[in-house]
Amino acid sequence: RRSSQRHRRHDAALPNFTIHKNRLGVTRIQDLSPQDRKSIKCLCLIEVAAVFDTLAIDIKRNRTIKVKVRESGLFGVPLSLLLENDQRRQPEVKVPLVFQKLLSKIEETGLETEGILRVPGSASRVKTLRQELETNFYDGTFDWEQVRHNDAAGLLKMFVREMPYPLFTAEYLPLFITAAESIFQLKLQLQVLHLLILLLPDPNRDTLKVLLEFLRKVVANEEKNKMSLWNVAMIVAPNLFMCKGKSVNQQEMKVTAGAAHIVRLLIKYQDILWTIPSFLIAQVRKVNEAARKSRTLDKSMKKILQKMTADKGKPERTQSDIPQGVVRVYAPQHSKISMAIQLNIHTKAGDILARFDCENRQESPVDLRRHKNSLYEVGGNIGERCLDPDTYILDVYQINPQAEWVIKPTAT
Helix, strand or coil: CHHHHHHCCCHHHCCCCCCCCCCCCCCEHHHECHHHHHHHHHHHHHHHHHHHHHCCCCCCCCCCCCCCCCCCCCCCCCHHHHHHHHHCCCCCCCCCHHHHHHHHHHHHHCCCCCCCCCCCCCHHHHHHHHHHHHHHCCCCCCCHHHCCHHHHHHHHHHHHHCCCCCCCCCCCHHHHHHHHHHCCCHHHHHHHHHHHHHHCCHHHHHHHHHHHHHHHHHHHCHHHHCCCHHHHHHHHHHHHHCCCCCCCCHHHHCHHHHHHHHHHHHHHCHHHHCECCHHHHHHHHHHHHHHHHHHHHHHCHHHHHHHHHHCCCCCCCCCCCCCCCEEEEECCCCCCCEEEEECCCCCEHHHHHHHHHHHHHHHCCCCHHHCCEEEEEEECCEEEEECCCCCEHHHHHHHCCCCEEEEEECCC
């Protein structure tokens, strides 16, 4: 009861935190290349361990337990396998199709319904609908018109609850609980949750992101549906924190308080969760730069030493045949495929995109705005980074003079 009272504070008492923007721009986890994301995860694990060590908190992890899983169907299928099946139909999909459809069904008609997520649908109807979904979803013959919003909510919770491996993963699930039960400063608690979210596999994080965005919409309609942030968190938490194949130890899980508190923080501060702290990006750059230099040295130590001797005293060239402070931006999908741009302290990524857009509209009648494009920093001390439109390019150029600059469709 004491734990519940500690966590059960009025939603309005939670402070607002904003994402700090510096001149290098905000970087989201999906903005980086797979290799850089892998580096971020390694660094996050080190940071989490350091925080827990400083606070003298023991890190407990679940033992790996073999769980009998289904290899086909929709419910009880591992997330990775379900996505693999979906990607045969839609190669770019990152979140299970049936999960997306259940969320959209509730959004269509149920967001303003009093007690949505809390008031269950008919158990027999939900069971029947589940069987029909399993049989008819992929062939397109399932009748979504027969699904009431409370039934869809029941199917949604069932889908999450019956995942053979938790969305937070069996490996990191205890760390989420520990963050709630052993860290008492809200800001530090949120920092640890942020790191743990960045540690999740891409499919888990992408699916969680879509779920949290949906739950925020439910809370936004609280005046009509009577579902506060705390109410939504209390309903959803047991489904997220139940580890299939492992008996739930109530003392360990404390689902009614600790887990609900975690879910509340994840919903409230979700915009922060997908961004990468600037100090981690700086560390990735150092790792990549060291690896780049190591590869170069290993390739031909003798030639490098000879070149260093020959070039001694010459100024370092940042980009071949391009004056200092000028970058050449490539846009392979535009009619004007490249442009040299003189940078100043005010030049932003959005300015360069606007200039390309203007130049190409004059030369081509095709409306390029139909496809959302972004400016990417490629190579040098970063694998690839999709730049925030408010990124000041001269600042990035100064810390990564070897980078190339490419305009291409934004990754979704």
